[in-house]
Amino acid sequence: MHQARNDESVFDETPPSAGEVRALAHQLLTWAEHLAIPPEPGEELSEAQRHDLILGLAVAARGLRRLRSAIFPDTQLGNSAWDVLLDLFIQEMTGNRTSLDHLALEGDIAAAVVYEAVELLVERGLLERTPDRFDNRIHWLSLTVAGRQGMSDLFQLSTDFVRPARLHGPNQAAA
16 A cells, blocks of 8 residues: 555545455455365364454455445445444454554544544443553553453354355355
């Protein structure tokens, strides 16, 4: 992706080429295929496999959001609270600590929208905003137990959408 030189260049940037969009779509489909391979019948996923599967689905969801934005650049099709929750979930799943400013400045969403979404998620009890011990200008974000569990449940249950066709075979998938 191109780095923006200033705020104006973001709006002047040309949309991705059809080839770039196809390449991203191909990568997402490849990840989906990899994630959709079910374990052998009777085989239970290990904790590490479950973690990788959940993280893979979350990253694929973020990739789809970015692809949607690339294909429909002038249309707001997203939900900012969901986008913030998803980005923070991925950061936590990969072991990264995230500050409010980092999320607002480095993410795919306008800073003002991020601040508003964070406020909503804090009010709903899905996100915690904690001031840094040494610098009160910095606020660290983390999912609450309810937020983390909800996202984990969402992506774990989402695996059911990609597995049935493989478990039953191509002729029985529609049954």
